Amino acid sequence: MSQITFENVVKRFGSVVAVDNVTLTIGEGEFVALLGPSGCGKTTTLRLIAGLELADQGRILIGDRDVTYLPPAARDVAMVFQDYALYPHMTILDNIGYPLKVRGVSRAERARRVTEVARELQIANLLERRPSQLSGGQQQRASVARAVVHQAVAFLFDEPLSNLDAQLRLEARAFLKHLQNELGVTTVYVTHDQAEAMALADRIVVMRLGKIMQIGTPLEVYRNPANTFVASFIGSPPMNLLSGTALVGQGQFVMDDETVIDMGEVYRRMSRPPLDGQEITLGIRPEHITIHAEPHPHAIPGQLYVVQPMGGETLVNVRVGSKLVTVRLFQDEPPALPDQVWLKPALDASFVYGADGERLS
């Protein structure tokens, strides 16, 4: 178990800056998720920790050891790859025991320790099989077992659940979190699935184009997204982002298509309000909008687009001007709504972002 520190780390591939001046501290025993869209540098960050890529600039520390230029073997971390990387020519026993074999642990001792871990992970009955004779979920456990048996100072996971079907993924998610809680090993977990990151991590690092956009606990990034990128990435369905102009004097927000939203006290309560006439983006989560069949004070008109029953909740899409706004209702029965509806945003729970996408508060 060790702390992992990035100090101004840069990694380039030709002209692509895959990791752009990242500074980050992952606490001892912490479970951190690297979250972001495809190509944002998550895998590269993970590989930098493992030593599979070498940083062009900056320093990487594991514990208080500077590992920036150390080869993978000297870093004492365990990595689980997306494809599990189980060796087809070895039994599961030999696969899981491979990190021990490399260290010269005797065959008997290896078998003992592998069996112990396999029992914990409920794959003890599969040890004599070959990887091809295992289901996807079992293979995933075997590759996790290989990381566990290693007794490394940190676990590195690169989208370990993306090859599983939806049901199994939920199961494996709970299993991984439970395992990490028990072992208390520092864990870095790469995913592009925000729900997975929210469910698993102590802290989430949201990345974009090699840069860190926000770091925080799942609740922090959900409640206070620092910029429009995080706002649109975290939460399902994502936050409604409406662009328009702030009329601070009148206490109004005019959407690009001229729809006017009465902002009440919002601007006045901000310590750094927008300038009058400034381009801003108003962010409102789908659950912070109520929908009405009749005209309502401070409500904006819109046309009903579709109603999506989700089981426990219902999503309603409404067209406001050229924009599609999502409303989330915590009711299982879809409401009966006319074509013309009125939306009332809970402005206290709204977010105001400047033209650069950063939050104004």
Place this chain on the structure above:
Amino acid sequence: MERRAIFSAKVGFLFLAPALAFVAVFLLYPFVRVFLLSFTNQTLLGTTAPNPEWVGFDNYRRLFDFDRWMRLGEFGSALKITTQFVIGSALIGQVGLGLLIAWAFYRKKGVLRETVYTLVIMAWIIPETVVAFTWVAFLDRDFGTLNALLDAVGLGQPDWLFKHPLESIILFNSWRGAAFSLLLFSSALETIPPSYIETAEVAGANAWQKFRDIFFPLLRGHILTDLILITLWTFNVFTPFLLTGGGPARRTELVSIYTYRTAFHGQHEFGKGGAIAVVMMLINFALALVYLSLIRRRRVHG
């Protein structure tokens, strides 16, 4: 899954017929001719040319005359030299070198890799005779490139083709044929997912452990296939003749050269040449069987 035939057996045979005819005319017929020939005393010239006699196993007895067969220029000696040549230039030289170079440049790009690959492949595609003459020039005692280099670092000027003829043709043939193995192995290496190697690296494996535990087992099928092909080719290769003519004093007389000398030189003993060919065919056949059973055993276990 149940397999259903698309065609009946009869129609299937019809499709096979041209290939079978081809095999019969160009492989089976010559083989039978050579086989029959090996029991006669037919020569190119002389009285036995038009009227060969049936001599039974005489030709074979002459080949396996154990009083003299290990003398230079005899069949046993040719077999021994061929074995050394195959082990040196096929197993160690081509397969070993090809594997080593492919492994050394695994996951690497750049000028060095391109240069080495280009040179190795050039050695393979240049016509045989050109290559042979280049090597004669390369190895020449007084004007050769090799000796110029050795002399420059003070290692003397040995007469390669005279003092170390077998080593010379082994070196030549390794260089000449390594490209095939190199290409086979480097494309095989590309089929190994990078995560296999990276998992081992993160687990702490060193270069030897990675080779022993991952590369080698995953490449075993390719290595066996390459071995069978290279061994058979090398066994029957004739090009060294262009370098040494089988000499000096028959010290580089491979079985192929021995056969040539027996059947198409001097006495032109077709009968005896046929007997050698039959023995060679049996040896090749046995080698192929050994390799194939190794490959099959691997399939069952793997």
